[in-house]
Amino acid sequence: MNRVRVFLQLVLLAALPGTLAAQDVGTRLDGRVSPQVRQAVVKIAADAAARGLPVDPLVEKAIEGGAKGVPADRVIAAVQALAGRMGDAMTALREGGVSAPTGDVVEGGADAINAGLSNHDVQDLVRASRPPYDAALTLRVAATLAALGVPVNQVLQLVEAMISAGRSPGDLMSLPAEVETGIGRGATPAQAAAGLTRAAAAGRPPVPPGQAKSGKPVNPHRP
Amino acid sequence: MAGYHPLVKQVLDGELSLADLPRDLRAEGEEAVRLIQAADHAPVTLSPAVEQRVMAAVRAHASSPARRAWRWLDAPRDVELRVRVRPWVVWSGALAAAAALAILFLRPAASPTPSTQVASRDSVFVRFVLYAPGARRVAVAGTFNQWDQSAAPLVPAGTSGVWTTTLALPVGQHQYAFVVDGERWVVDPGAPSVDDGFGRRNSLVSVARGTRIL
């Protein structure tokens, strides 16, 4: 006498993870890119898939190029370059001991490489990212910090200091915001990152953004 | 009348089958099962008028003065931004909000730390604002809308030259840029940016469910 547990699911369970529909690469590109780009990207994607790399970022990059009106050969070159970075990331991850990296981790690695980190840096970060630290998160945060202008070696120091200090993954995710706040107060990205690293190493929780020393919240919109 | 034998109750609870009952309890078991089977499982449909009645009450409640006090921490109460033209300053405050941007609601203290994996249907509202006083039209395009500049137009917020829109973005990291007058691709100077591979740059926004409020 089993009933459909719709009732219970609504009451107790969180939303189930979404899964991406496996769509044909060519179909997704139709109408968004020129035939020349479509043909090239279908092949690049097939090669990438055969190597175990995620295909979605390649499709998205091609669509982006099409939307921006970028000439075909440039789009193809960019998609190829992305596939290359993901391949490098995959190699770095495998050498770093991750036998079957997920698509997210590979993308994160590719972003980090794009932001200026080396394969070796990617490996270091992955090795440091034991649970509860998720490698894809660590890599994304590192890539974002580098994108903010924090020098690469300081990115690594900061992220590793946070992990060693046992800070929560949520705190790790907030690092770009903390650096932004520091920059807003007149520090360079390097200085802001250095300050956060010192705070992490000393075990002091960083001052939440908007909280000046006086303890009164600072209006982030005040010029 | 005596109550049901404990073994019969176990049958009703689904822990035993009728066949498991000793022969002398079989009849009692069958009677008990008839009782349970008399439960009415038919779904119940309420009147379509329910929606009208509820919404009438809801609108009446919404317009009462007591309604003002939404305790929603993230409500855009101060929408009147003091937007100043300062091209040499990175609007760090903006991005401090933007990155944590995602913090949509307070979770109970005991909840597990959030994951950045895009694994749920949850979305976060993100507000995009661009100061572009000479523009005729402005849109935001990014990985969240396949770079379709017709998908997310901004609208002028008054006459100050500020354009704005709010989108529900799924949890995760996204790249985007503004498109001014259908042809000029403009990054968000207040946000981190990355090389887009085409000689330009894209802005980054990270969206996650968080445990802190800004």
Added chain:
Amino acid sequence: MPASTQSPTISVTYSAGGRLGLEAEASDADVVRAVLAGDVDRYAVLVRRYRDRYARYAARMLGSRDVAEDAVQDALVRAFDRLADCRDPTKFAGWLFLILRNRCFAERRRRQRERPLTPGDDGFAAPDRPDGAYDQLERRTALQRSLGHLTAEQREVFVLKHVEGMAYEEIAQITGATVASLKMRMHRAYDRLRDLMKGHL
């Protein structure tokens, strides 16, 4: 700085409530946030979604579709009034259920005070039939009426288990009672129902 712009551009991004394009895609959480940001009309999405979802539970608990309709309406309005207290908008459904549940319990208490039900005074007597065989429909009606003579807790555990088909563990999570105490309630309910259904089984 962005390449080739004529006017300086500054952008700010921060979180806020906003409009969603397509209702069909909007999750409960999206709608809750939109409503809290001021789009009151959007609440209709949740009303439509949940009008019937818990109607059966309310009808079995309260013994009447009409009374259940009132309870569901009240619960939906109250959920709107208290929407800012919904700590996790993704769990709106469960939160709404708890509001409805409280409303059902309150309704029962009110009715008990106004007109205490005792078996026999609801005009429901077992007809005298020699062979004891009864129509399915009659038995169903008899059970529904008998449920009205249980305590609210007994009735609820019976409805959740035998109408909604939940396991004891699931019921325990919703009601906050232990599985052991739920079984105890249920077993008392079985005995009471046997007594009330005398002649109908």
